[in-house]
Amino acid sequence: MTTLIAKLRMVGGALLIVTLATFSCPAIAQQETSVNPTAQSVKEDQLLNELGTIRGLGSIPDIRSYTIEQPAGRDWRHFHEVTLRWIGSVAIVGILALLIIFYLWRGMVRIEGGRSGVRIVRFNVFERSVHWMTATCFVILAISGLNITFGKPLLLPLIGPGAFSPWSQFAKYAHYYLSFPFTLGVILIFLMWIAGNIPTAADIDWLKRGGGMVGRDHPPGGRFNAGQKAIYWIVVLGGGAVAVSGYILMFPFYGTDVHSMQIAEVVHAIVAVLFVAAMLGHIYIGTIGMEGAFEAMGSGTVDANWAKEHHSLWVDQEMGRTGSNTTPRQPAPRAAE
Amino acid sequence: MARMKFLCDADRCIECNACVTACKNEHEVPWGMNRRRVVTINDGKPGERSVSMACMHCTDAPCQAVCPVDCFYTTADGVVLHSKDLCIGCGYCFYACPFGAPQYPRVGNFGSRGKMDKCTYCAGGPEADNSNEEYEKYGTNRLAEGKLPLCAEMCSTKSLLAGDGEIIAQIYKERVMRRGYGSGAWGWKTAYRETITS
Numbered sequence: 001m002t003t004l005i006a007k008l009r010m011v012g013g014a015l016l017i018v019t020l021a022t023f024s025c026p027a028i029a030q031q032e033t034s035v036n037p038t039a040q041s042v043k044e045d046q047l048l049n050e051l052g053t054i055r056g057l058g059s060i061p062d063i064r065s066y067t068i069e070q071p072a073g074r075d076w077r078h079f080h081e082v083t084l085r086w087i088g089s090v091a092i093v094g095i096l097a098l099l100i101i102f103y104l105w106r107g108m109v110r111i112e113g114g115r116s117g118v119r120i121v122r123f124n125v126f127e128r129s130v131h132w133m134t135a136t137c138f139v140i141l142a143i144s145g146l147n148i149t150f151g152k153p154l155l156l157p158l159i160g161p162g163a164f165s166p167w168s169q170f171a172k173y174a175h176y177y178l179s180f181p182f183t184l185g186v187i188l189i190f191l192m193w194i195a196g197n198i199p200t201a202a203d204i205d206w207l208k209r210g211g212g213m214v215g216r217d218h219p220p221g222g223r224f225n226a227g228q229k230a231i232y233w234i235v236v237l238g239g240g241a242v243a244v245s246g247y248i249l250m251f252p253f254y255g256t257d258v259h260s261m262q263i264a265e266v267v268h269a270i271v272a273v274l275f276v277a278a279m280l281g282h283i284y285i286g287t288i289g290m291e292g293a294f295e296a297m298g299s300g301t302v303d304a305n306w307a308k309e310h311h312s313l314w315v316d317q318e319m320g321r322t323g324s325n326t327t328p329r330q331p332a333p334r335a336a337e
Numbered sequence: 338m339a340r341m342k343f344l345c346d347a348d349r350c351i352e353c354n355a356c357v358t359a360c361k362n363e364h365e366v367p368w369g370m371n372r373r374r375v376v377t378i379n380d381g382k383p384g385e386r387s388v389s390m391a392c393m394h395c396t397d398a399p400c401q402a403v404c405p406v407d408c409f410y411t412t413a414d415g416v417v418l419h420s421k422d423l424c425i426g427c428g429y430c431f432y433a434c435p436f437g438a439p440q441y442p443r444v445g446n447f448g449s450r451g452k453m454d455k456c457t458y459c460a461g462g463p464e465a466d467n468s469n470e471e472y473e474k475y476g477t478n479r480l481a482e483g484k485l486p487l488c489a490e491m492c493s494t495k496s497l498l499a500g501d502g503e504i505i506a507q508i509y510k511e512r513v514m515r516r517g518y519g520s521g522a523w524g525w526k527t528a529y530r531e532t533i534t535s
Binding site: 056 | 369374378379380384387390402403422424425426431432436449520522527
């Protein structure tokens, strides 16, 4: 009896399965045909057109690797290989050409009144140290930076890859490490000379009259005339921009992705080549462009006649201070170095 | 001469990551670096697809163009390789690469990059084929032994194809024809400036 019930159960169960299967099969078949894998799947073309970058999820901890395609690198490539080389060459070769033409036309701007023999302290030891620390770093940073952009077409064919790679490796490390004293220098320059570099009404007059270089007369200038103020703000703002964009590149993926690093590189490179061009002008005026100018950063003192011609307002101020002050600042107690 | 390419048929990829593991093991790729990885798009949603991605060995490779020390070269097979002796670890190839292929070991302070490492298409580097120096820097050189990249060779669903571009494009085309759909040859337009139309 029990075996009969068991057999019936088995038959019943089998029948149930068969019935279920026969009813469910068309349903499954129907579902399969209603799903269109082509329409449902993500398409590369569509994603690229919509987003420009294709991202997903991966199973390794490195979330950078979840970006699988970002064709923006090709635009960046064009910038780095073509646009930047043009901007850099035009800016740097252009300014050098201008300076040569200017020098041939104007020559060294002399102290009109001749040297008085009286010295005025212009920059103290601290100011000069900061200036030369920043300047030394700048020159090395500029050379190592230009090497990255112009080394391959200009230097590599001359010295070959065996010498060019170690040099570039060294230049890269110099660029990284000297960025710290350079940034410190820019911050100190900003703080110690900000007082004399706020634009004033006198600057407009100075600019209209072409300053002491282009113009033939000597418009009144404060401790820093409008031309020097321009250099100051180029150093502070340009230096700030290269420092910020440089540190973004130096610390990859600290809150950045590849796209922001591309932008940082564009900013860094453009500001840097313009900065180099501006500093070439600064170096020109500070050396062969103007008599008596280098001494300000060399020995720290300038001739009183030079100061009167280029910084009349400052001289008046200094004289006034000396008059009321018990410690005379002028003439300077020590001779020019 | 063959023009070697990769093609990932995303409609077949099951995200098993065997290609990633095979690559890391074959070439002793160090910790924290992956020459190949699998990325899933629309994970868990209808229409999800996984793509195995590595260096695509681009035609007119952007990394090669931007490298400031010119350390890249393209072999006769169209494989883009580089010299770790010349690389200075500047990171420019990473900015330019559309596929995020270049990897850098982190050396020294802050984010300082070491010599770049990337997929070699199992073709080593400039050193003598299968020499110790080559193995230490770039991993094995299977191509010199007449073998294809290991990732594609051992792909269980044959989703990842490696070989002559025309042949693998033909295989993909036939697959798309037979099954009636295909999500595209991922990266081909960007890497090779061409698409596979079927």
